[in-house]
Amino acid sequence: MSDELTSLFELIPGTPDSLTSAxxxxxxxxxxxxxxPAPSFGEEGRIRFLSDRFTEAGLVDISTDEVGNCxxxxxxxxxxxxxxxxxxxxxxxxxxxxxxxxxxxNPDKIIGPSIAxxxxxxxxxxxxxxxxxxxxxxxxxxxxLLGSTRSLGRGNLEGINFFTQHFKDPIHQxxxxxxxxxxxxSYSSLGMLRAEISVQVPEETAWHxxxxxxxxxxLNKILNRLYTIPIPREPKTSINIGMLSSGNTFSDxxxxxxxxxxxxxxxxxxxxxxxxxIDDIVEETSLENRFPVKMEIIAQRAPGGIPFSHPLVATTxxxxxxxxxxxxxxxxxxxxxxxxxxxxxxxxxGLTTGEHMNTMEEAVFIEPLQxxxxxxxxxxxxxxxxxxxxxx
Amino acid sequence: xxxxxxxxxTNTFHHGExxxxxxxxxxxxxxxxxxxxxxPTLNEEKTIGKEVVIFRSELMERYPLLDEIAIIDSGSxxxxxxxxxxFGADTYLSADILPEEGFKRGxxxxxxxxxxxxxxxxxxxxxADIKNIHPRFAYGLIAPLIYHDEMQYVKAFYDRPLxxxxxxxxxxxxxxxxxxxxxxxxxxxxxxxALIQPLxxxxxxxxxxxxxxxxxxxxxxxxSHILDVYREWGLGAFGQCDLDQRVHRNQSTNALGKMAFGxxxxxxxxxxxxxxxxxxxxxxxxxxxxxxxxNQYDQVTREIIEEExxxxxxxxxYRDKFHPGT
Numbered sequence: 124m125s126d127e128l129t130s131l132f133e134l135i136p137g138t139p140d141s142l143t144s145a146x147x148x149x150x151x152x153x154x155x156x157x158x159x160p161a162p163s164f165g166e167e168g169r170i171r172f173l174s175d176r177f178t179e180a181g182l183v184d185i186s187t188d189e190v191g192n193c194x195x196x197x198x199x200x201x202x203x204x205x206x207x208x209x210x211x212x213x214x215x216x217x218x219x220x221x222x223x224x225x226x227x228x229n230p231d232k233i234i235g236p237s238i239a240x241x242x243x244x245x246x247x248x249x250x251x252x253x254x255x256x257x258x259x260x261x262x263x264x265x266x267x268l269l270g271s272t273r274s275l276g277r278g279n280l281e282g283i284n285f286f287t288q289h290f291k292d293p294i295h296q297x298x299x300x301x302x303x304x305x306x307x308x309s310y311s312s313l314g315m316l317r318a319e320i321s322v323q324v325p326e327e328t329a330w331h332x333x334x335x336x337x338x339x340x341x342l343n344k345i346l347n348r349l350y351t352i353p354i355p356r357e358p359k360t361s362i363n364i365g366m367l368s369s370g371n372t373f374s375d376x377x378x379x380x381x382x383x384x385x386x387x388x389x390x391x392x393x394x395x396x397x398x399x400x401i402d403d404i405v406e407e408t409s410l411e412n413r414f415p416v417k418m419e420i421i422a423q424r425a426p427g428g429i430p431f432s433h434p435l436v437a438t439t440x441x442x443x444x445x446x447x448x449x450x451x452x453x454x455x456x457x458x459x460x461x462x463x464x465x466x467x468x469x470x471x472x473g474l475t476t477g478e479h480m481n482t483m484e485e486a487v488f489i490e491p492l493q494x495x496x497x498x499x500x501x502x503x504x505x506x507x508x509x510x511x512x513x514x515x
Numbered sequence: 516x517x518x519x520x521x522x523x524x525t526n527t528f529h530h531g532e533x534x535x536x537x538x539x540x541x542x543x544x545x546x547x548x549x550x551x552x553x554x555p556t557l558n559e560e561k562t563i564g565k566e567v568v569i570f571r572s573e574l575m576e577r578y579p580l581l582d583e584i585a586i587i588d589s590g591s592x593x594x595x596x597x598x599x600x601x602f603g604a605d606t607y608l609s610a611d612i613l614p615e616e617g618f619k620r621g622x623x624x625x626x627x628x629x630x631x632x633x634x635x636x637x638x639x640x641x642x643a644d645i646k647n648i649h650p651r652f653a654y655g656l657i658a659p660l661i662y663h664d665e666m667q668y669v670k671a672f673y674d675r676p677l678x679x680x681x682x683x684x685x686x687x688x689x690x691x692x693x694x695x696x697x698x699x700x701x702x703x704x705x706x707x708x709a710l711i712q713p714l715x716x717x718x719x720x721x722x723x724x725x726x727x728x729x730x731x732x733x734x735x736x737x738x739s740h741i742l743d744v745y746r747e748w749g750l751g752a753f754g755q756c757d758l759d760q761r762v763h764r765n766q767s768t769n770a771l772g773k774m775a776f777g778x779x780x781x782x783x784x785x786x787x788x789x790x791x792x793x794x795x796x797x798x799x800x801x802x803x804x805x806x807x808x809x810n811q812y813d814q815v816t817r818e819i820i821e822e823e824x825x826x827x828x829x830x831x832x833y834r835d836k837f838h839p840g841t
Contacts, residue, residue, distance in 0.1 A: 228568060229564065
């Protein structure tokens with residue numbers, strides 16, 4: 124471990140135990156963010172709160188762009204051509220606004236929809252300036268803080284893509300913050316294809332065949348064929364059927380339905396190959412049955428990343444080791460892929476452990492949080508001092 | 516009633532008016548005030564952690580508006596005190612405060628003992644069962660006292676449904692307020708009907724007032740406070756602040772019946788203490804309720820005269836028909 128990194132650990136004495144106050148500020152904000160509904164394309168309330176928090180923290184150039192992202196700048200000591208570090212977290216959730224968003228605080232965890240994906244991560248972005256101020260840390264670099272919108276599902280990373288395509292200044296390093304899991308270290312993004320296959324059986328046909336042709340039967344056939352698609356061991360590839368929907372009652376024949384699936388692979392060519400096979404399955408099923416079977420592409424990502432040996436990854440691993448956090452290398456299909464696609468050295472880190480992701484019982488654990496905060500603070504300090512630069 | 520209209524205009528606030536917490540703190544420091552937050556508890560482990568973490572981190576760590584946060588507990592059998600202490604609140608057993616005065620089990624006891632235990636020039640009381648807790652539940656009540664020296668007692672009220680089909684909507688308190696307290700106030704203390712939710716459990720009060728008023732231990736504490744403060748300091752001593760919505764567990768009709776019984780006891784006690792039993796004022800026939808439009812609250816008055824018919828036997832025509840010759 125370099126001397127610079129060792130001396131950097133001394134900048135925040137007593138970690139992680141000394142971060143109790145920072146932890147509580149983060150928890151309180153995570154609760155407040157969590158209680159503001161923010162389905163993708165409906166994040167305005169959260170973004171307004173984030174903007175207010177930035178104003179209260181004395182940040183500058185606070186702005187909300189055309190797709191609803193909220194960006195703010197914390198100037199560093201270096202005024203002329205400073206290094207720019209970006210921290211971002213997605214603001215949207217998978218929960219409709221009509222759901223009860225009340226959070227519950229237990230001694231060991233916070234429970235409530237979206238707390239782990241990604242209210243806690245967004246809260247970290249909001250309170251980071253306050254935590255730095257309380258710790259007496261003044262960076263040399265300029266810190267850009269971004270709450271991005273329209274990330275999940277049909278949002279298809281619209282917010283972060285808009286930002287990376289329109290932001291003019293160079294970003295030297297970027298860190299995407301997710302609530303879970305502490306120890307997660309994503310430095311590469313997978314190739315990904317997210318699609319919906321929909322079936323529409325004309326009602327007349329369904330009745331004429333007396334149940335032999337129904338949307339469920341057709342979906343079942345498609346599913347069987349999807350499961351026979353050969354998946355290579357290398358490059359790592361997967362097909363996940365994430366959602367299946369059709370029908371309303373016991374007795375009515377189903378006339379419509381859909382399969383939502385995601386293909387992931389380390390190689391773009393493998394995603395393309397599987398895409399071709401699924402296209403054929405869809406077209407063949409449509410021709411066989413003479414009614415519409417369609418595939419809609421919801422989202423696509425190109426694979427990419429920075430090397431395992433990149434100083435940003437190497438420094439992060441050393442910080443995790445120092446904090447006894449076991450690094451888990453997990454490629455991402457989230458904001459990281461948009462940053463990497465623009466050639467920005469970026470990683471995604473998690474703050475704590477969690478459970479019941481994307482359910483109403485979603486929870487984050489409080490105990491590991493101080494280490495999660497410490498790891499991010501150390502990494503920001505390391506990046507600020509140029510320890511994560513390739514030519515360092 | 517002009518007094519009520521004027522009071523509603525000058526002494527009714529919305530928490531949004533106090534968004535600038537730094538300014539409240541500046542004013543607090545200028546006036547050399549100390550502020551305490553008291554949360555009375557009995558088996559509230561499910562909600563207390565959230566309240567403490569929100570108030571402590573937002574109104575002590577980020578904005579030093581509160582000088583202390585104290586939990587005064589009636590003897591919880593669950594983990595209320597451990598959870599609260601874990602998130603940094605000062606915790607006290609009501610029975611341990613002023614032991615020479617003995618211990619009575621009830622919310623009013625905790626509120627009363629808080630006056631002795633806590634240091635604040637202003638004490639803000641917040642119930643422990645609020646599901647959607649937010650810093651506004653404290654600063655919305657404390658700020659009017661910091662800005663308005665003449666104000667002594669600021670109560671919360673909750674309203675503003677997000678959608679309403681027509682511009683105006685009925686407004687007011689809960690079921691016990693509307694069925695019991697508002698009719699009683701309309702009859703005997705019409706000015707007090709200006710308080711939109713007289714029974715709300717959240718209020719901030721100055722110490723010189725708290726130390727001079729008695730505290731019923733049970734359900735009647737809010738009602739008797741209002742009557743006592745009104746009698747001593749008048750309507751001008753009150754303020755009220757709209758804290759938007761409050762989500763809490765709903766009480767059964769049976770529980771509300773018990774509550775109403777306790778409140779009625781306190782009310783009649785006060786009538787007796789004020790020497791009003793044999794000198795009841797002429798009963799008003801005007802019933803006062805609220806309507807709201809946006810943040811504008813108006814009293815709606817309706818004349819309700821309960822006329823009576825005499826016993827039928829006193830009517831001559833009736834006697835002639837059914838009791839001829841009597």
